[in-house]
Amino acid sequence: MAAGSKIVAIVGTDAVSEAMRQINPDLVAAYPITPQTAIVETYSQMVADGLVKSHMVAVESEHSAMSAAIGAAATGARVMTCTSSQGLALMWELLYIASGLRLPIVMPNVNRALSAPINIHCDHGDSMGARDAGWIQLFSENAQEAYDNTIQAVRIAEDPGILLPVMVLLDGFIISHSIDRVELLDDEVVANFVGEFKPAYSLLDVNNPVSVGNFDGLYGYYFEFKRQQEEAMLNSFGVIKEVGAEFGKISGRSYSLFETIGMEDAEFAIVVLGSAAGTVRHEVETMRAKGIPIGMIKLRAFRPFPARELAEAISRMKAVAVFDRSNTFAGNMGGPVFIELRSSLYDLEKKPLLVNYVYGLGGRDLSIELINKAAAELAEAARSGQVKQSINYLGLRE
Amino acid sequence: MALTKVFTRPDSLRDINFHFCPGCHHGTAHRLICEAIDYYGIRERTIGIPGVGCGVFLYNYFDLDVCEAPHGRAPAVATGFKRVLPQNIIFTYQGDGDLGSIGMSEVIHTANRGENITVFFINNSVYGMTGGQMAPTTLLGQRTTTTPYGRDFRTEGYPIRMAEMLAPLEGVAFAARVSLHTPTQVKKARKAVLRALDIQIKNMGFSFVEFLCACPTNWGLSPRQCIEKIDGEMLQSFPLGTYKNRQDS
Numbered sequence: 085m086a087a088g089s090k091i092v093a094i095v096g097t098d099a100v101s102e103a104m105r106q107i108n109p110d111l112v113a114a115y116p117i118t119p120q121t122a123i124v125e126t127y128s129q130m131v132a133d134g135l136v137k138s139h140m141v142a143v144e145s146e147h148s149a150m151s152a153a154i155g156a157a158a159t160g161a162r163v164m165t166c167t168s169s170q171g172l173a174l175m176w177e178l179l180y181i182a183s184g185l186r187l188p189i190v191m192p193n194v195n196r197a198l199s200a201p202i203n204i205h206c207d208h209g210d211s212m213g214a215r216d217a218g219w220i221q222l223f224s225e226n227a228q229e230a231y232d233n234t235i236q237a238v239r240i241a242e243d244p245g246i247l248l249p250v251m252v253l254l255d256g257f258i259i260s261h262s263i264d265r266v267e268l269l270d271d272e273v274v275a276n277f278v279g280e281f282k283p284a285y286s287l288l289d290v291n292n293p294v295s296v297g298n299f300d301g302l303y304g305y306y307f308e309f310k311r312q313q314e315e316a317m318l319n320s321f322g323v324i325k326e327v328g329a330e331f332g333k334i335s336g337r338s339y340s341l342f343e344t345i346g347m348e349d350a351e352f353a354i355v356v357l358g359s360a361a362g363t364v365r366h367e368v369e370t371m372r373a374k375g376i377p378i379g380m381i382k383l384r385a386f387r388p389f390p391a392r393e394l395a396e397a398i399s400r401m402k403a404v405a406v407f408d409r410s411n412t413f414a415g416n417m418g419g420p421v422f423i424e425l426r427s428s429l430y431d432l433e434k435k436p437l438l439v440n441y442v443y444g445l446g447g448r449d450l451s452i453e454l455i456n457k458a459a460a461e462l463a464e465a466a467r468s469g470q471v472k473q474s475i476n477y478l479g480l481r482e
Numbered sequence: 483m484a485l486t487k488v489f490t491r492p493d494s495l496r497d498i499n500f501h502f503c504p505g506c507h508h509g510t511a512h513r514l515i516c517e518a519i520d521y522y523g524i525r526e527r528t529i530g531i532p533g534v535g536c537g538v539f540l541y542n543y544f545d546l547d548v549c550e551a552p553h554g555r556a557p558a559v560a561t562g563f564k565r566v567l568p569q570n571i572i573f574t575y576q577g578d579g580d581l582g583s584i585g586m587s588e589v590i591h592t593a594n595r596g597e598n599i600t601v602f603f604i605n606n607s608v609y610g611m612t613g614g615q616m617a618p619t620t621l622l623g624q625r626t627t628t629t630p631y632g633r634d635f636r637t638e639g640y641p642i643r644m645a646e647m648l649a650p651l652e653g654v655a656f657a658a659r660v661s662l663h664t665p666t667q668v669k670k671a672r673k674a675v676l677r678a679l680d681i682q683i684k685n686m687g688f689s690f691v692e693f694l695c696a697c698p699t700n701w702g703l704s705p706r707q708c709i710e711k712i713d714g715e716m717l718q719s720f721p722l723g724t725y726k727n728r729q730d731s
Contacts, residue, residue, distance in 0.1 A: 115584070116615045116628070125615065128628040142616055142628050142638055145554070145584040170553060174584075202538070202550060 086335050088270025096259035097122035099227040099266050100166070100192045100252070103234035105130050106274035109190075110161035113141040113152035118204045119256040120168040120194040146171035150178035150189075157187035158296050160286025162238070165189065168256060169196035169210045176214075182249045183218030183313060185296050188241030188281075189249040191219075192234055195358065195409075196256040197446045205447020206256040208358065209410040212386075212420045218313050220250040220320055221387040223357040227264035230254040232337055233384075235269075238278045239327045245319040251387075255359040257447065273334050317388045324385055341390040343382045346372050347397055350379025352436075352466040354459070355398070355425060356407040357383040360443070360450050364407070367455045378459060383421065391428035399429075401436040402466035405458055407478075409444045418442065418475045437471050443478035454478050492516035494525045496545050505705025507662040507695035508536055511604060512543055514668070515573070518675045519546070522683060528571040529563055531556045533580030536610045540575055554585020557592035560599045571682055573600040578617040579609040582642050586618075589648070596653025596687040600678045603644060603690065605659075605720065606697040614700030618642040621719050626700070641719045645692045649725035655687035658724040661694035663712040667722070677727065686728055694720055 085091070094102070100123050104112070112131075114124045124142075131140040139156075143149045149165045157163040167175065172193055182189050193211050197203040211221060220240060224230040230252065237250040254260055269277075285294050300306045325340050332338025345368060347353060356364045361382040368380045381397060383390075398404050408419020417423055418440035429435040441458050444450050458478055465471045491497060494516035500509045519525050525546055532540040534553040541548035551559040556574035564572045574581075581589050581603050589601060608626055609615040616626040616633060619641050623632040649657040656678050660671035671693060678689035694716050696708035703711060 116609060116612045118612055121612050121615070125613070125627040129630050132630045140637075144586060144618065174553075199552065200550065202534070 089267050091267050093263050096227040096230050096254050099231040101126035103231045106271050107278050108136045109138050109164045111139045111156040111163050113143050113149045114165050115146050115149050117168045117171040119260045120166050123166045146174040150175040153189050154182050157189050159288050160283040162281040163189050166192040168194040172210045179217040186247040190237045192252045194256045194260045203446040206258050207409045207445045211253050212410040224254045225361045227266050236327050236331050242281050243323045246316050248316050258359040320388050341385040346379035351377040352403040352462050353379040353401050354405045355381045367452050389424050395428045403437040403462050405439050405462045408442050411442050416475050437465050439471050440475045441478040448479050492520045494519045494545050503699045505698035510662045511693050514672050514675045518679050524571045531560045531574045533576035535577035535580050537575050554580050557588040561597050564599050575602045577604045578619040582618040593648045593688045594651045594653045598685050600682050600689045603692040604695050605692050606695040608697050608700045610697050645725050648690050653688050655728040656681045656689040657726040659692040659722050663709045
């Protein structure tokens with residue numbers, strides 16, 4: 085364990101609040117929504133107690149939360165907000181503006197299903213809906229990763245070669261409201277790691293006046309701006325890995341774009357993200373102990389999507405199951421991770437059979453029995469060389 | 483001697499237990515609205531539109547058609563219903579997080595258009611369902627989970643008075659603030675609810691009733707202390723009264 089660290093038992097929202105306290109952003113603007121609420125409450129208490137220097141703005145909606153965040157970030161301030169589900173949906177138009185203006189806002193989003201019907205429990209439909217908004221998206225397996233990702237997100241977002249907003253994703257209730265063992269770093273270590281934000285352009289630099297978000301005109305550079313955003317996203321592959329490695333030096337926990345388990349000798353594998361990775365890992369390790377040639381990939385970065393590296397990691401497999409905690413409603417195309425992974429394999433000469441399991445919508449539990457059912461079907465596909473059904477719903481009552 | 487039953491549950495209110503906390507006034511507000519619906523005999527043509535908050539479970543209690551609205555959007559959803567079904571009676575039921583905060587824009591513009599709907603507004607000075615965060619209606623100095631040492635006007639602004647704010651709009655036919663903390667006030671509240679629906683039945687325009695209610699759980703007070711708080715503090719910030727009562731149509 086790193087010097088000055090301490091081990092605590094806290095829920096995921098408190099882990100995020102602790103990271104925010106240590107980051108000590110200039111401004112936090114937020115609106116409470118279940119299950120993110122405790123982050124806003126705890127951070128409000130920290131502000132009231134003078135533990136941080138942040139301005140806390142209790143705005144009237146998420147639309148205003150992201151608007152205030154954009155305004156503050158445009159001045160060159162370090163800014164954070166946080167939300168869930170409908171709140172993220174209400175931020176919609178601002179998400180694109182934050183990324184288009186290249187404002188490095190960091191936002192923990194506690195994943196929760198979108199209405200209707202109203203459901204407060206976990207799935208990834210909210211953040212997957214924002215997958216084309218130009219934000220970096222990092223998924224967390226547990227409270228520790230939510231804490232670690234929040235700290236790293238600041239460095240990634242503010243990297244001069246990137247300057248993109250970052251969403252840190254943690255599963256509603258499963259992570260946000262469950263008590264977990266978390267190693268908190270020393271305050272000073274985190275302060276040194278995130279450093280001071282020195283924006284290249286800001287509205288408060290009187291010697292270099294700028295305006296942001298201007299009307300682009302009929303023959304402006306909108307297209308070029310959008311191409312630059314893609315370039316920033318390409319740059320982020322390397323920066324996410326560099327920051328993850330550097331974070332390993334201060335914490336003993338290194339991060340990359342994804343993590344592999346047993347892929348060196350596996351014949352088939354499961355790709356999963358979020359809290360379900362913990363349950364899947366447990367089952368994969370149990371099966372491997374019995375000699376079953378299964379492996380797994382835990383995806384951390386969904387944006388950018390590490391297509392080339394993922395394809396390389398699974399190209400040798402006979403069959404791969406992709407677990408998606410959301411759906412695209414595209415007409416039996418499967419979930420977003422499945423669609424993108426399948427697209428990533430297109431150019432490969434030799435590629436595995438691919439099968440999709442949509443699971444856990446609206447907080448439906450992913451039991452070990454369901455994982456074993458999917459694993460058994462996967463093993464059969466690998467053996468027979470045939471997939472019975474590409475798109476499957478795991479744990480659906482039908 | 484045969485006993486005569488003089489008080490019964492309204493037909494529009496289902497005979498099931500409320501989920502509300504002891505001392506909460508949502509149940510009283512529910513009953514008053516159902517009594518008025520029964521009084522006018524409009525149950526078969528009334529549609530309720532609750533917002534997001536503790537009132538969201540309205541469909542469990544009201545024995546009539548209900549459509550959930552996204553957080554804050556009930557007046558806009560109600561507008562859609564009323565324009566297509568002008569013969570129906572449409573009401574929204576919203577809390578202060580829903581109406582006074584995230585949905586402020588919708589209620590103002592719906593009122594300003596004079597939509598012939600009725601808005602019932604539960605003002606308990608906190609976001610109740612999410613666990614007692616500051617609302618726009620939170621009293622100055624009131625402690626909430628996001629104002630742990632009390633609301634400070636320098637950073638959080640002032641309590642918003644919705645009834646007074648909406649009343650001057652031309653489209654508003656009726657705007658009143660009532661309270662549910664004493665039997666006398668409940669009787670006055672009943673009259674306001676009746677008048678608000680009467681306004682809609684007569685196609686006179688937008689009608690609005692604001693109820694001052696207790697939230698014992700999030701105020702951290704007993705039901706009795708809550709009543710004292712409403713009487714002593716809340717009425718100071720939120721004076722009761724009818725702020726508009728248009729007589730012509």
